[in-house]
Amino acid sequence: MEQRLSLVTLGVRDLARARKFYEQGLGWTRSAGVEGEVAFYQLGGMILALWGRDALAEDARAEAVAIAPGKSFGGMALAYNARDEAAVDAVLKEAEAAGATVLKPAAKTSWGGYAGYFADPDGHPWEVAWNPFWTLKADGTVSLEAPE
Amino acid sequence: MEQRLSLVTLGVRDLARARKFYEQGLGWTRSAGVEGEVAFYQLGGMILALWGRDALAEDARAEAVAIAPGKSFGGMALAYNARDEAAVDAVLKEAEAAGATVLKPAAKTSWGGYAGYFADPDGHPWEVAWNPFWTLKADGTVSLEAPE
Numbered sequence: 212m213e214q215r216l217s218l219v220t221l222g223v224r225d226l227a228r229a230r231k232f233y234e235q236g237l238g239w240t241r242s243a244g245v246e247g248e249v250a251f252y253q254l255g256g257m258i259l260a261l262w263g264r265d266a267l268a269e270d271a272r273a274e275a276v277a278i279a280p281g282k283s284f285g286g287m288a289l290a291y292n293a294r295d296e297a298a299v300d301a302v303l304k305e306a307e308a309a310g311a312t313v314l315k316p317a318a319k320t321s322w323g324g325y326a327g328y329f330a331d332p333d334g335h336p337w338e339v340a341w342n343p344f345w346t347l348k349a350d351g352t353v354s355l356e357a358p359e
Numbered sequence: 360m361e362q363r364l365s366l367v368t369l370g371v372r373d374l375a376r377a378r379k380f381y382e383q384g385l386g387w388t389r390s391a392g393v394e395g396e397v398a399f400y401q402l403g404g405m406i407l408a409l410w411g412r413d414a415l416a417e418d419a420r421a422e423a424v425a426i427a428p429g430k431s432f433g434g435m436a437l438a439y440n441a442r443d444e445a446a447v448d449a450v451l452k453e454a455e456a457a458g459a460t461v462l463k464p465a466a467k468t469s470w471g472g473y474a475g476y477f478a479d480p481d482g483h484p485w486e487v488a489w490n491p492f493w494t495l496k497a498d499g500t501v502s503l504e505a506p507e
């Protein structure tokens with residue numbers, strides 16, 4: 212697993228309220244998204260997403276799986292974008308061998324990618340994803356722009 | 360507030376176990392840290408930190424302050440590094456005016472910086488910090504190298 216972070220997703224109860232806070236309140240510009248569902252913000256070489264907290268928890272299987280004793284899902288997830296489907300499988304395998312809990316085995320996603328989740332030893336959820344619609348550059352930075 | 364993220368801190372129960380997972384397990388290299396206390400990993404233009412979960416919660420006042428109704432501290436915090444102390448004050452003021460809860464007013468820190476915390480409308484904690492020991496570049500990326 213390369214030493215990098217592609218995405219931080221904040222689970223939100225009210226996307227309109229959260230967007231208003233980050234956009235009108237803090238002055239950020241939404242870079243992409245699906246109206247009423249998800250908002251993406253390009254932050255330098257990585258991305259921040261606002262997404263429904265329940266949808267995120269369901270996607271990560273974060274509340275269905277006992278992440279770690281005494282831990283509750285904090286409503287935030289990290290993501291690592293891999294270069295292809297095989298790399299997703301390899302990273303999940305590597306993490307599991309290192310002691311992670313696989314929350315969700317890798318599978319095709321509804322949005323056309325391929326992803327799974329693991330939790331680190333403290334229960335922090337990491338999505339490992341291949342996303343053919345975003346650009347993963349050679350230096351490991353991620354852009355919301357479509358690949359060339 | 361510029362559209363960027365400087366640091367993600369993962370609260371951990373056992374730093375040695377967490378370091379072993381990320382370093383031996385996933386193959387990452389620790390970039391800096393204080394033995395037995397905190398570990399920093401340079402991830403492109405941002406940083407990931409592993410720090411004691413209780414220390415993080417205390418630092419952020421995350422469990423002392425009602426972040427948001429029904430929310431518990433998830434053990435993860437984001438941070439925004441500002442260019443000087445005045446910018447820390449300005450960002451906290453901007454966030455509060457936008458509806459954030461100030462968890463901790465800005466103050467001098469034990470490590471020689473200046474920082475405070477706010478929680479966004481969903482309770483996600485953001486530290487806003489001035490750190491004179493790290494390099495904040497013009498493009499907003501942060502490096503663990505000492506400033507020139």
